Amino acid sequence: MIFNLINVVVVVTVGLVGIAIYGMLVSRNLMKIVVGLQLAVKAAMLAFILSGRLNGKIDEAQSLALTVIVTDTVVAVVALALVVQVRRKFGTLDIKAISTLRR
Amino acid sequence: MLNVLIGVGILVSAFLSIRESRLLVTALWLALTSALVSWLMFRMGAAEVAVVELSVGAGLVTVIFVFAINIAGDEALGSQPLLPRPLAWVAVVLAGVMLAWMVLPAMQAPEFLTGLEETSSLHGYFKRVLWHDRSVDVILQAVLMFAGVLTVLGLLTDDPFATGKEESHDLQSH
Incomplete structure (x- = not known):
């Protein structure tokens, strides 16, 4: 059947990667870029679980996904703290304006 | 059918989190995406990670996002994107083609099918x-x-x- 769980997860994973890349490339808001990064990591986690299920090693995939969740949370927290500092220093979240200030 | 609905829900909420102009609503769409991803993980048999993703991904990260938005403040930026939209779509399609090129041949391998049967015993x-x-x-x-x-x-x-x-x-x- 074409709508089985494996096919759905493959489509969702590829779709999430696409949306994340699009968001990170198009968005000018720093906070939105962090959101795009979060979406890409969710796609990676789904891919881990899918590969574990397909290989019959779901527990190893789960332990790797757990590591990804912790790492992703720390990355998100540090990135948001940096965003707050950028806002305090430059007064904007627009990466175009920030890069202009650097020149 | 439920899997398809969850998948469509994930993609729609992820897309809306990118398209939404208000940052607070973006954080809420991201939380919904996390919750649906954890549901899909649960249906794939990864219950332990699904619980962690639901509590950390949909809970803690959303709280941190709202906290950061509260400090930094919402900002309405111009609609002009950083990169021209057609170029961004080309990059997205390229990434999709590369993923399909790497993933799809591997999924036809016979060891995957046998591994799928052994999943429940492991x-x-x-x-x-x-x-x-x-x-x-x-x-x-x-x-x-x-x-x-x-x-x-x-x-x-x-x-x-x-x-x-x-x-x-x-x-x-x-």
Whole structure:
């Protein structure tokens, strides 16, 4: 059947990667870029679980996904703290304006 | 059918989180995406990680996002994108084609089909795998969490040395 769980997860994973890349490339808001990064990591986690299920090693995939969740949370927290500092220093979240200030 | 609905829900909420102009609503769409992803993980048999993703991905990260938006404030930026939209779509399609090129041939391999049948018999060893086979990962996670907390404390507190220097400069100028 074409709508089985494996096919759905493959489509969702590829779709999430696409949306994340699009968001990170198009968005000018720093906070939105962090959101795009979060979406890409969710796609990676789904891919881990899918590969574990397909290989019959779901527990190893789960332990790797757990590591990804912790790492992703720390990355998100540090990135948001940096965003707050950028806002305090430059007064904007627009990466175009920030890069202009650097020149 | 439920899997398809969850998948469509994930993609729609992820797309809306990118398209939404208000940051607070973006954080809420991201939380919904996390919750649906954890539901899909649960349906794939990864219950332990699904619970962690639901509590951390949909809960903690959303709270941190709202906290950061509260401090930094919402900002309406111009609609002009950083990169031309057609170019961004080309990059997305290219990434999709590359993923399909790498993933699809591997999924036809016979060992995948046999592995799929063995999945149910191998389930239930998550605790052993996490605490024994991947104990280095667990230590690394603890170190990462401490590093993250220390970094955030350092970044969010005002720098007392910087203000001290400014004050001393002011005093010298006077």
